[in-house]
Amino acid sequence: MHTGANLPPRRPLPEGFLARIEARFGSRLQAGQAIREQHGSSESHYEAMLPDAVVFAENTDDVVALVNLCAAADVPIVPFGAGTSIEGNAAAVLGGISLDLTRMDRIVTVNDADFDCVVQPGVRREELNLHLRDKGLFFPIDPGANATIGGMASTRASGTNAVRYGTMKDAVLSLEIVTPQGKVIRTARRARKSAAGYDLTRLYVGSEGTLGIITEVTLRLHPIPEAISAAVCSFASLEGAVDTVVQSIQCGVPLARVEILDALQMRAVNRWSKLDYAEAPTLFFEFHGSAAYVAEQVATVEALAQGNGGSAFDWSDRPEERNRLWRARHDAYYAAVNLRQGAVGWATDVCVPISRLAQCIVETQADLATASMPATILGHVGDGNFHVVFSLDPNAPDEWSEVEAINRRLIERALAMDGTCTGEHGIGLGKQEWLVAELGDAVDQMRMIKRALDPQNLLNPGKIFAL
Amino acid sequence: MHTGANLPPRRPLPEGFLARIEARFGSRLQAGQAIREQHGSSESHYEAMLPDAVVFAENTDDVVALVNLCAAADVPIVPFGAGTSIEGNAAAVLGGISLDLTRMDRIVTVNDADFDCVVQPGVRREELNLHLRDKGLFFPIDPGANATIGGMASTRASGTNAVRYGTMKDAVLSLEIVTPQGKVIRTARRARKSAAGYDLTRLYVGSEGTLGIITEVTLRLHPIPEAISAAVCSFASLEGAVDTVVQSIQCGVPLARVEILDALQMRAVNRWSKLDYAEAPTLFFEFHGSAAYVAEQVATVEALAQGNGGSAFDWSDRPEERNRLWRARHDAYYAAVNLRQGAVGWATDVCVPISRLAQCIVETQADLATASMPATILGHVGDGNFHVVFSLDPNAPDEWSEVEAINRRLIERALAMDGTCTGEHGIGLGKQEWLVAELGDAVDQMRMIKRALDPQNLLNPGKIFAL
Numbered sequence: 001m002h003t004g005a006n007l008p009p010r011r012p013l014p015e016g017f018l019a020r021i022e023a024r025f026g027s028r029l030q031a032g033q034a035i036r037e038q039h040g041s042s043e044s045h046y047e048a049m050l051p052d053a054v055v056f057a058e059n060t061d062d063v064v065a066l067v068n069l070c071a072a073a074d075v076p077i078v079p080f081g082a083g084t085s086i087e088g089n090a091a092a093v094l095g096g097i098s099l100d101l102t103r104m105d106r107i108v109t110v111n112d113a114d115f116d117c118v119v120q121p122g123v124r125r126e127e128l129n130l131h132l133r134d135k136g137l138f139f140p141i142d143p144g145a146n147a148t149i150g151g152m153a154s155t156r157a158s159g160t161n162a163v164r165y166g167t168m169k170d171a172v173l174s175l176e177i178v179t180p181q182g183k184v185i186r187t188a189r190r191a192r193k194s195a196a197g198y199d200l201t202r203l204y205v206g207s208e209g210t211l212g213i214i215t216e217v218t219l220r221l222h223p224i225p226e227a228i229s230a231a232v233c234s235f236a237s238l239e240g241a242v243d244t245v246v247q248s249i250q251c252g253v254p255l256a257r258v259e260i261l262d263a264l265q266m267r268a269v270n271r272w273s274k275l276d277y278a279e280a281p282t283l284f285f286e287f288h289g290s291a292a293y294v295a296e297q298v299a300t301v302e303a304l305a306q307g308n309g310g311s312a313f314d315w316s317d318r319p320e321e322r323n324r325l326w327r328a329r330h331d332a333y334y335a336a337v338n339l340r341q342g343a344v345g346w347a348t349d350v351c352v353p354i355s356r357l358a359q360c361i362v363e364t365q366a367d368l369a370t371a372s373m374p375a376t377i378l379g380h381v382g383d384g385n386f387h388v389v390f391s392l393d394p395n396a397p398d399e400w401s402e403v404e405a406i407n408r409r410l411i412e413r414a415l416a417m418d419g420t421c422t423g424e425h426g427i428g429l430g431k432q433e434w435l436v437a438e439l440g441d442a443v444d445q446m447r448m449i450k451r452a453l454d455p456q457n458l459l460n461p462g463k464i465f466a467l
Numbered sequence: 468m469h470t471g472a473n474l475p476p477r478r479p480l481p482e483g484f485l486a487r488i489e490a491r492f493g494s495r496l497q498a499g500q501a502i503r504e505q506h507g508s509s510e511s512h513y514e515a516m517l518p519d520a521v522v523f524a525e526n527t528d529d530v531v532a533l534v535n536l537c538a539a540a541d542v543p544i545v546p547f548g549a550g551t552s553i554e555g556n557a558a559a560v561l562g563g564i565s566l567d568l569t570r571m572d573r574i575v576t577v578n579d580a581d582f583d584c585v586v587q588p589g590v591r592r593e594e595l596n597l598h599l600r601d602k603g604l605f606f607p608i609d610p611g612a613n614a615t616i617g618g619m620a621s622t623r624a625s626g627t628n629a630v631r632y633g634t635m636k637d638a639v640l641s642l643e644i645v646t647p648q649g650k651v652i653r654t655a656r657r658a659r660k661s662a663a664g665y666d667l668t669r670l671y672v673g674s675e676g677t678l679g680i681i682t683e684v685t686l687r688l689h690p691i692p693e694a695i696s697a698a699v700c701s702f703a704s705l706e707g708a709v710d711t712v713v714q715s716i717q718c719g720v721p722l723a724r725v726e727i728l729d730a731l732q733m734r735a736v737n738r739w740s741k742l743d744y745a746e747a748p749t750l751f752f753e754f755h756g757s758a759a760y761v762a763e764q765v766a767t768v769e770a771l772a773q774g775n776g777g778s779a780f781d782w783s784d785r786p787e788e789r790n791r792l793w794r795a796r797h798d799a800y801y802a803a804v805n806l807r808q809g810a811v812g813w814a815t816d817v818c819v820p821i822s823r824l825a826q827c828i829v830e831t832q833a834d835l836a837t838a839s840m841p842a843t844i845l846g847h848v849g850d851g852n853f854h855v856v857f858s859l860d861p862n863a864p865d866e867w868s869e870v871e872a873i874n875r876r877l878i879e880r881a882l883a884m885d886g887t888c889t890g891e892h893g894i895g896l897g898k899q900e901w902l903v904a905e906l907g908d909a910v911d912q913m914r915m916i917k918r919a920l921d922p923q924n925l926l927n928p929g930k931i932f933a934l
Contacts, residue, residue: 111820111822113713113821113822114820114821114822115716115821116820136717155662156662156666157662158660158662162660166637167660169666169669170633170637179912183908183911184908185906185907185908185909185911185912186906186907186909187906187909188887188906189882189885189886189887189905189906190820190885190886191818191819191820191850191851191852191881191885191886191887191890192818192820192821192850192851192852193625193629193634193818193850193852193887193890193891194818194887194889194890195622195623195624195625195673195887195889195890195891195892195893195894196887196888196889196893196894196898196901196902196905196906197673197894197902197906197910197913197931197932198670198673198674198678198912198913198916198931199623199636199666199669199670199672199673200906200909200912200913202636202666202669202670203665203666203669203670203916205666206662206664206665206666207665211665223716223717223718223719225719226718226719246580249582249690250603250690251690251693252690252692252693252755252756252757254721288719289719289760290719290763290767292759292760292763293756293759293760293763296757296759296760300757351658351659351660351661352658353578353581353583353657353658353659354580354581354582354659355578355580355581383658383659383660384658384659385658385659385660414658415656418656418657418658419656419657419658420655420656420658420660420661420662420663421663422661422662422663423658423660423661423662424660424662425662426662426663427662427663427664431663434663435663435664438656438663439652439653439654439655439656439663439664439667440652440653441650441651441652442652442653442654442667443664444650444652445646445652445665445667445920446664446665446667448919448920449665449670449916449919449920451919452915452916452918452919453912453915453916464664464665465664
């Protein structure tokens, strides 16, 4: 398996430390092998790096108490949510305590008239949307997995709706943070915008738990649209699909979702979800608005698609059909991994200016065509962001080094196009070298901030960059 | 006049310093009284605080050279754009060099297919939009004044279009920054989104030139809508106006602009711009979209308005009429100040959750009703953000302390409603006390970041917070 960056040595726990934690947390401290493995592994391709123990927090006071105990003993803390991150973001590189926040799962307030809500970090996005439905509101950020809101904020998650509704940087209005010094701060008031000082909210969003621990999140919500339509359209070429999206944006169509899947990914989806779509480059669309406006959007985009070699739209505004379609899209990762029996997945992502997207995907496909394992492409085409999912034999070291080389070429290709080494997965362990290639000396500014806010390197050490 | 926060003493220039600057910059160093006054004053109510000299930069190398010379001599640098900020943000509190960036006014690239452009910081937003018009694109952020893009990024400006298109935090994709150490960094690639490390872009946006000097800005653009309509609607009550906006958002209407003006502000506008609108609480709307969709939006909102005591819409889709309307809105500040002859203006702003907006405005109006000077209210109602403009006798000290007290009550009212002490003007000199009231210990995190990135306190010292 993959170990990621060059890692510093684990810090040994000081004598009597776990006894002090147990005195405060009782049975909410757990150090069994199974629970440590669950908290040291992830859905993606990193080898397990186990914490020494797991602590389950139930409120902000618990988090403060843990931070104070760990700071006094110089023991690392790794915040942990659903465990669905993909770049080793929650691995316990130096050991220490995995701080499980999933019991902090209360929806504190929904402010209907303000289109916002306050939640604890362990709330999962699907549960939040179930809760909001009766109020006519929804939380749009959808990375696929049923991640926790705290985890999504930490990795600056985005996903299928980002082209219309933005990413977690846009969705988070304010955070409650426990600092490495054990202080509880709030980064902003609940006002929709502010020019009051440095934008701490956006600094903590995407900082992967390295600067502070998120204990409450205020989220921006949106009214559920009057009408929603979904459509599927296959294309003779990838360029035709991408051109359709660019032209739709030029025409001012506010695409709510627009996903691209390559031919192999469509084969995987058909097989996994028992569907019979054309096995060709395909766009999955979703349109939001009033009934008349959605009809107009569909007509505009369908006409553009047909001018670019697209099929007739296979479209639907019935919820059950839409859900079936998006379920298939959400399962695309599992579908891709399971193109081979017994395989494990390695998912990577890059994001480029949309004018370079077709070229970037076509060149990547050419590279994948020579690979020894199945590898599919799927992405959020409106943002220029796409994923490659490799289906790997866990017992074939050659395949792992082959994927490493392909991933390297993919990222170099994206950077050469003024793109980023990760559109939405974060840096974690796997992309530290590329962060430096991408941003150069700017990474020094990040290091200065980390050293200033967490001088002990207590929080999620070993992530994003080497100090 | 107003002096703002308690200020540290000016730093005297070291001997021979200006000669060293002149050796590098020649006649682009200017130290005459008039130019120093122009760079030490602002449009708002602060007393002039003059720099020792002004340097005009023409490129990034100039900025690096100046930073290195100033760092060696411990001389402050205050970045300066159009001089249209309102909280004393560019005052030379400790003296030093005012770095005028208006000659860096080149539009470097427009990437049509990517809906972005790269500009130097001295480009002004109106000139940028003139340049973009032929390409079918526009830059939506509109704070009223024809500010520079660098200044707008520094203060996290927003304005009339923010309800639909966001603020400068949403508009800026990437920045080139000269650090206080004289290094040139780029905060992000040109990809539309990224999860690569800390969000440095958003950290510098709104930092008021205290962390680094912006030398290039990559901006997100939008296609010019196929159809634009503007409408004016007066209401029997402020609540009716605010309820109309909340209900419109609930119905999913993507209002492009929605401005509220109180009765006195409408009288001022009528007088200043020679118009004859009803002198009652009024909404100015703008709708963007396809022709059919704009018509639908207008119909939806007009029906809601009439259910809330609104007049019939006075509406237009002809550019010259729309421009006349928005010209009047943009001149509202001058109109309000000129309610009295020879008066000077003091503009303040707060932002609250929209559910509290009507109450906040009504209570503020009651407070203003007893004031000795004219004071109007106007705001960006979709964001919960509003301004109060006082028309002051420059020679009546009592009026100044009266406004200080009203401003204090206004901000306390907004904070009590979970609002912010400034929606879009920034902290500058005038709101430092309120930043602490608003965010408490979180301001310490800002101080830690400032100390880490600018340990010499070289850049725009004395702003946002005391160190």
